[in-house]
Amino acid sequence: MKEKFRLDNLLVLNKHAENVNKAKALVMSGKVLVNDMKIDKPGTKFTNDVIIRIIKKSHNWVSRGGIKLEHAINKLNIKIENRICADLGSSTGGFTEVLLSKKARQVYSVDVGKGLLDWRVLTNKKVTLIENTNVRKLALEDISSEISFITCDLSFISLTKGLEKIIVTKNKNISILALIKPQFELSKDMIGKKGVVTNKDYRKTAITKIISWFEINGWIKKDIIASPITGMAGNKEYFIYCVK
Structure with a gap:
């Protein structure tokens, strides 16, 4: 069985976020898709072969x-x-x-x-x-x-x-x-x-x-x-x- 990781840790591991705190904020803001499904809980676990996408912002501010x-x-x-x-x-x-x-x-x-x-x-x-x-x-x-x-x-x-x-x-x-x-x-x-x-x-x-x-x-x-x-x-x- 493949090892599973918390989503916030996966984001850092795959360089989608600088650190775990920023990864958590990214997930909770609803900007993370895993296998094309929006996930908003940082602790959700996945294997490292899932496809992670970050939803691009439609504005110029650092957050909504x-x-x-x-x-x-x-x-x-x-x-x-x-x-x-x-x-x-x-x-x-x-x-x-x-x-x-x-x-x-x-x-x-x-x-x-x-x-x-x-x-x-x-x-x-x-x-x-x-x-x-x-x-x-x-x-x-x-x-x-x-x-x-x-x-x-x-x-x-x-x-x-x-x-x-x-x-x-x-x-x-x-x-x-x-x-x-x-x-x-x-x-x-x-x-x-x-x-x-x-x-x-x-x-x-x-x-x-x-x-x-x-x-x-x-x-x-x-x-x-x-x-x-x-x-x-x-x-x-x-x-x-x-x-x-």
Whole structure:
């Protein structure tokens, strides 16, 4: 019997990814086909003779997150130029890259993972990477007291938990643009097959929950807009824009 390997290890072995962390991100983003079947679980095992293909991007950003954030910033007419920003849950750097393109003075990219930030973002002198760091345990002042704009794209955790220390910041004249992912804000009975929230009323419940949470903590909701594309599993996502 032929030996089987985890898909993320196979990607590194066959030079489709620089390291295992980037391989995992590639698989979870839905860009990997094995024998023409999309596989989104890095731990799935295959023999080394399978045919692996990487789906080419239809955009110029380092990740799909760039499509989402660029749309939101443009639609809400948010000025980024010369601002010091924090990108929470930066992953490969889609949001960070958009902030740089909008002429941010500096971007602090924070992620619980390690080795995920794309090289072309990582090598930008305006980027400060804070990796292997759980944002849930991080106060904004631990990063910089000069941060005036926050972007946030967290997974597998509610914003109310992931931002529990960030939200009480004493930084003044600050705003946040956070991605609401209903599947991480609702109880299990509200979530359908494959983790997709198909019920429109349930999605509204998730949005209302986050609006209330921000307002209780002294923030003012300026707007809510839908993301121009869904998450990888097909979930509809929404941006909340708040100021303090």
